[in-house]
Amino acid sequence: MKTLRTGFHLMLVCLSLLGTTHITFAKETQHDKPTNATGKVASPLVVIPEALQYCTVCHGTQFKGDFATGAPNLTGLPDWYLTKQLTAFKNKSRGAHANDLSGHEMRAAAESLDDATILLAVDTITRIPYIDSMPTTHWQRLAFKAAQDDVKHTNKESQTLTPSINNGKKLYATCAACHGNQAEGNPALKAPPLTGLNRWYMAKQLLHFKQGIRGNQSNDPASMQMKAAASILKSNQDIVDVVTYINALNQQELP
Amino acid sequence: MQHISLFMKITSGVLVYFKNISMKKLTRRQFLLKAATAGGSLAVYNASLALDIFDSHVKTENLQLKPGDGKTQIVILGGGIAGLATAYELEKAGYTCTILEASHRIGGRNMTLRHGDLIDELGRPNICQFEDQPNLYFNAGPARIPGHHQRTLHYCRALNIPLQVKANHNRLAYYQEQSSFNGKPKRQVEYIADARGFLAELVFKAINKNVFEEELSQEDQEKLLHFASYYGDLAKDGRYKGSQRAGAVSDRMLSHGNANTPEKLDAFLKSNFWQDALNHSEFYDWIEPLLEPKGGMDQIVKGFAKSLKSRVITKAQVQDIEVLEHGVNITYQHKEALHQLKADYCFNNIPAPLLVGINNNFSTDYMNAIAAIKRKDLFKIGFQMRERFWEKEGIYGGISYTSQKNAQIWYPSHDINAKKGIILGAYVWNPDDCEYFANLGLKERLSLATECGENIHKNYAQYIESGVSIPWSRMNHMMGCGNAFDEEDYPRYFHKAQGPEGHHFMIGDQISYHPGWQEGAFASAEAALLKFNALIKAKS
Ligand SMILES: Cc1cc2nc3c(=O)[nH]c(=O)nc-3n(C[C@H](O)[C@H](O)[C@H](O)COP(=O)(O)OP(=O)(O)OC[C@H]3O[C@@H](n4cnc5c(N)ncnc54)[C@H](O)[C@@H]3O)c2cc1C
Numbered sequence: 001m002k003t004l005r006t007g008f009h010l011m012l013v014c015l016s017l018l019g020t021t022h023i024t025f026a027k028e029t030q031h032d033k034p035t036n037a038t039g040k041v042a043s044p045l046v047v048i049p050e051a052l053q054y055c056t057v058c059h060g061t062q063f064k065g066d067f068a069t070g071a072p073n074l075t076g077l078p079d080w081y082l083t084k085q086l087t088a089f090k091n092k093s094r095g096a097h098a099n100d101l102s103g104h105e106m107r108a109a110a111e112s113l114d115d116a117t118i119l120l121a122v123d124t125i126t127r128i129p130y131i132d133s134m135p136t137t138h139w140q141r142l143a144f145k146a147a148q149d150d151v152k153h154t155n156k157e158s159q160t161l162t163p164s165i166n167n168g169k170k171l172y173a174t175c176a177a178c179h180g181n182q183a184e185g186n187p188a189l190k191a192p193p194l195t196g197l198n199r200w201y202m203a204k205q206l207l208h209f210k211q212g213i214r215g216n217q218s219n220d221p222a223s224m225q226m227k228a229a230a231s232i233l234k235s236n237q238d239i240v241d242v243v244t245y246i247n248a249l250n251q252q253e254l255p
Numbered sequence: 256m257q258h259i260s261l262f263m264k265i266t267s268g269v270l271v272y273f274k275n276i277s278m279k280k281l282t283r284r285q286f287l288l289k290a291a292t293a294g295g296s297l298a299v300y301n302a303s304l305a306l307d308i309f310d311s312h313v314k315t316e317n318l319q320l321k322p323g324d325g326k327t328q329i330v331i332l333g334g335g336i337a338g339l340a341t342a343y344e345l346e347k348a349g350y351t352c353t354i355l356e357a358s359h360r361i362g363g364r365n366m367t368l369r370h371g372d373l374i375d376e377l378g379r380p381n382i383c384q385f386e387d388q389p390n391l392y393f394n395a396g397p398a399r400i401p402g403h404h405q406r407t408l409h410y411c412r413a414l415n416i417p418l419q420v421k422a423n424h425n426r427l428a429y430y431q432e433q434s435s436f437n438g439k440p441k442r443q444v445e446y447i448a449d450a451r452g453f454l455a456e457l458v459f460k461a462i463n464k465n466v467f468e469e470e471l472s473q474e475d476q477e478k479l480l481h482f483a484s485y486y487g488d489l490a491k492d493g494r495y496k497g498s499q500r501a502g503a504v505s506d507r508m509l510s511h512g513n514a515n516t517p518e519k520l521d522a523f524l525k526s527n528f529w530q531d532a533l534n535h536s537e538f539y540d541w542i543e544p545l546l547e548p549k550g551g552m553d554q555i556v557k558g559f560a561k562s563l564k565s566r567v568i569t570k571a572q573v574q575d576i577e578v579l580e581h582g583v584n585i586t587y588q589h590k591e592a593l594h595q596l597k598a599d600y601c602f603n604n605i606p607a608p609l610l611v612g613i614n615n616n617f618s619t620d621y622m623n624a625i626a627a628i629k630r631k632d633l634f635k636i637g638f639q640m641r642e643r644f645w646e647k648e649g650i651y652g653g654i655s656y657t658s659q660k661n662a663q664i665w666y667p668s669h670d671i672n673a674k675k676g677i678i679l680g681a682y683v684w685n686p687d688d689c690e691y692f693a694n695l696g697l698k699e700r701l702s703l704a705t706e707c708g709e710n711i712h713k714n715y716a717q718y719i720e721s722g723v724s725i726p727w728s729r730m731n732h733m734m735g736c737g738n739a740f741d742e743e744d745y746p747r748y749f750h751k752a753q754g755p756e757g758h759h760f761m762i763g764d765q766i767s768y769h770p771g772w773q774e775g776a777f778a779s780a781e782a783a784l785l786k787f788n789a790l791i792k793a794k795s
Contacts, residue, residue: 045586045588045593047591048588056574057572057731057734058377061574061575062574062614064614066608066611066612068609068626068629068630069609069612069630071612101690104690104694105728108693108694108729109378112378112379133612136626
């Protein structure tokens, strides 16, 4: 988080240098934290090119994510990963599985993007400083209910599991090999950073990898590798634990 | 921001106090009087808010807002019909409004498609290819109004929108089920006659077996026997042998028409006819006769647009909502530039699931309540037909039902006998089927609905000249329709979502117990305006 914030101030400077249209006003973007004079974060809005405006309908202001539409936070993701995923959606190697409902929506949107627009999208998103999405206490329900719906179309509510951060830490040791100790990611291994990702989104994707909804395309070895790695997560409990651990890394609540 | 939390603290303190005194069972009047002495008129307002005791009996048509001073600025986010009605009422009372609408058009889900219109679907924007004729239009969203939706009908009256009767239930239209009666379409009237006949026959038998001995006197049993005979058109022996109510196998004018032979009861029971075709017109919102504006449902939108003097900015996508102590600060993007607009009051018509992604400084409770509203879906297809072949089959308006993916076919009630017509070729409710259609390409969707239609009308495909498909979960700036709380969430969140928060009011059918109906949207506006009125009175 700290690094992101610093990056963000740097960004401010860059934006002014580039003369990008933006306005600045004091604003707290985090909902769960009560407003106080010190907690305010200046958040300049980056103008979204008209060709990308419809992306923000689902992904929210400045691509910060929206759990109610099922669109994840894209701020803070590196350009190479964004490009790879957009291209995957466009080429139907992601979002094509019959049970990937929100993936279908993204695929429909990505299919209409030409290469120049993908470039523009990646450029725009990476110019936006990291922003927190609206957090949700229902993240487990969102992840597992949605994933269950995807698979069985049932409405069964899954119960809320109590996370064990220790178990999460143990499980994460395997993940760290590629994603790094601080979940900072490793472009050489095509492992994206995980800090700042929404919990509901991480949990849902882990379930998708486990179920083979993601990572089933032979032309995407990194993704297949992730599918194999996800098999270490034996249960929803494991998923909740590891996601909670990664999220705690992001909040710098751990030493 | 600091002020806001301070304001909230003070008001919540007052609220706790009033919640406590309200326990002592004061009358409403006593209670408000106490509130007034303790904290002034604003306290009364806040107490009324907390306890939800607003004048909910005021009808939209009698809405009397405190006249505006010409200075109070109102911003309305989203130009759906809830936003438009809000602007209409506020303008009438002398307030200045600005409507910010993200789409290229106002009206939101109230959308009628004609020649050349843009269908702004995510990833697949396309243009409606209907011929340019006044009768060739398709209500892609709302299409019918029952006689008891008095708010909707009030606005039609107030805006001089001529209405006509819309046939919804048509017994001559078909019911077709792939797994029943060899997939052959049958006129609904045949099913209905059989359904009544079978039930009546069972009642008749039960009476003769003295099943009702304890409940009914001999005389009443006698009456029930007559009722059953008439209800089911039974023969003298109490058997159902078919009924001329369903027409006849031969011409009924020049010879004695013989009734159709009824289906076998077990075969009949296998069919799901009773689930939709039989019972749809029993639902209160679908009771006959229904109404529609002449020339398309969007006459309501056009009526508002004609009457409004407010500034309407389309392609203005709201990006940030900041609730201030005495107003709001809105940031929106328009033409590749960001703009700020400060206003004294804000009415927010933006679909809740999209609002979750929009920057704001709402309190956690308020935002959580709004975020509990879930995305829902519907899917429609409209076909331009070169000939009104259905009219030659005796079908004038109404709906055919099918177990196939397209689910329904609607025939226009307007412009009967015109050369061409637009019919609805699919109206899909089942979420899986909505998803299925949405996932197909534009052409494939039409082909699938065409194949389904072929099983109902002979040569259906040959009549089709062009078509449109509208997956509401993928329509830009809407991404869903009929969004609603889960049943169990209503008691928890509804009142909270109604708000307001400071000077910010949520509106839209999503803030009603009746999402998916324009009446719900108008009711939400009415409720918000009543609270606004109380607030502005308290502040003056
Ligand atoms: C298929 C279908 C069938 C229906 N059938 C009927 C019927 O027969 N009878 C009936 O009475 N009702 C029917 N309805 C329901 C009716 O259409 C709705 O109740 C009504 O139109 C809702 O209006 P609204 O103002 O609440 O919301 P909406 O129409 O959803 O308005 C929301 C507005 O907000 C705008 N917006 C979104 N994001 C932003 C942003 N960031 N900034 C600014 N603006 C934004 C949108 O573009 C839109 O204009 C039907 C609806 C559908 C879809």
